[in-house]
């Protein structure tokens with residue numbers, strides 16, 4: 397099973413809209429899922445450039461799926477669902 401890749405957008409818009417709180421995932425995820433999840437902060441995912449979308453920041457990308465209005469709880473739930481479904 398390949399690892400679940402979690403990319404937390406650390407661009408300015410997402411950071412201002414709450415991504416700073418998501419940094420706790422960098423510690424939580426490896427502790428909770430040491431062999432199944434890779435987590436990293438990434439530069440702007442380029443989703444905030446569209447004015448209608450920037451209000452949905454912060455963004456987190458889990459594998460190929462974009463999570464908008466991301467919170468720690470939302471990300472954890474999504475990962476749990478992926479693990480239950482065998483990632484697909």
Ligand code: FES
Pocket residue numbers: 405406407408409410411439440441442443444445453454455
């Ligand atoms: S700052 Fe996050 S998508 Fe641009």
